[in-house]
Amino acid sequence: MTYTPAEPAAAAAAAAAFGAELDRTAAGLGLTLPAPDRLSQSGADFLDQGTGDRAWIRTWVSRARPAVSLRRAGATLANGHAPNLAGAVRAVAAWQAGADLAAVRGVAPFLIVHDWAFAHEREPLDGVELAWRHRLGHFDTRLIGRYPPNFRTMFEAAFAEPRLRRLAPVTSHYMLWFSATPPPDHRKIGGSIEPRHDGSFLVRSRRGGDTVEVATVEEAVALVLEGLPPGY
Structure with a gap:
């Protein structure tokens, strides 16, 4: 099946229709959603201008099971698939109103919230740890x-x-490499690992020269560790 982008006018009309559907759903629940920061025919992004917290709803897979994501400072703290659009609206409305993760889970139990996210809410994790947890x-x-x-x-x-956990993870074309600094700045350290569809792994040296194919992830990690510069 070939995907054909909608004409601009049709796409704008579809986005407006989705926005209206969100507003109707919220009104039926006695809630008010803020105006979306971005809106399309299959998704809406909401930004709290005061806190910078973000939330989004996506219906690209199923209108009946919309995906929801709640973000703070660039990290996804909670996500999941709502049982319906009303469930998604409840989650976003609570988050954008300033509710904490426990309170949001109370109205949206479908959300996955890991222990690290609750810990990060209490006391922010450092940038490297947060990058790992986020991914x-x-x-x-x-x-x-x-x-x-x-x-x-x-x-x-x-x-x-x-030793690798002390470095920030970075991916490019399915390849995992490591940075001595957290996002958004990256300073590459050591080699990289690329998973292959046959189950094996390619390990490249830090200068991108030598490439070794290994059968297991343990071998791949061991090779990357051997290639780390002194002090890492």
């Missing part, structure tokens, strides 16, 4: 079928290694 948290609800089957395994194995 790992996506695996719980994100559609990752297009990724190699061992993509998550690669992340979890690297996260479990204390």
Whole structure:
């Protein structure tokens, strides 16, 4: 099936219709949603100008099971698939009204909120730890079928290694490499790991020269550790 983008006028009309549907749903619940920061025919983004907190609703997979994500300071603290649009609206309205994660979960129990997110809410994690938690948290609800089957395994194995966990994870074209500084600035340290669809891994040296293929993620992590410069 070939995807054909909608004409601008049709896309604008579809976005307006979705916005109206959100407003009707909120009104039926006795709630008020803020005006979306961005709006399309299948999604809406909401930004709290005061706190910078973000929330979004996406219906690209199913109108009946919209995806919801709640973000703070660039990190996704809660996400999940609502049972219906009303559930999504309740979650976003509570978050944008300033409710904490526990309170939002009270009105939106479908949301996945990890222990680290509650801890981050109480006392912000450092940038490197937050980068790891943010990326790992996506695996719980994100559609990752297009990724190699061992993509998550690669992340979890690297996260479990204390020396790599001190470095921020960065990905490019399914390849995982490491940065001595947290996002948004990156300073590459050591080599990289690329998962392949046959289950193996490619490990590249830090200068991008030598490439070694290994069968297991343990071997891949060990090679990256060997290639770290002194002091890391």
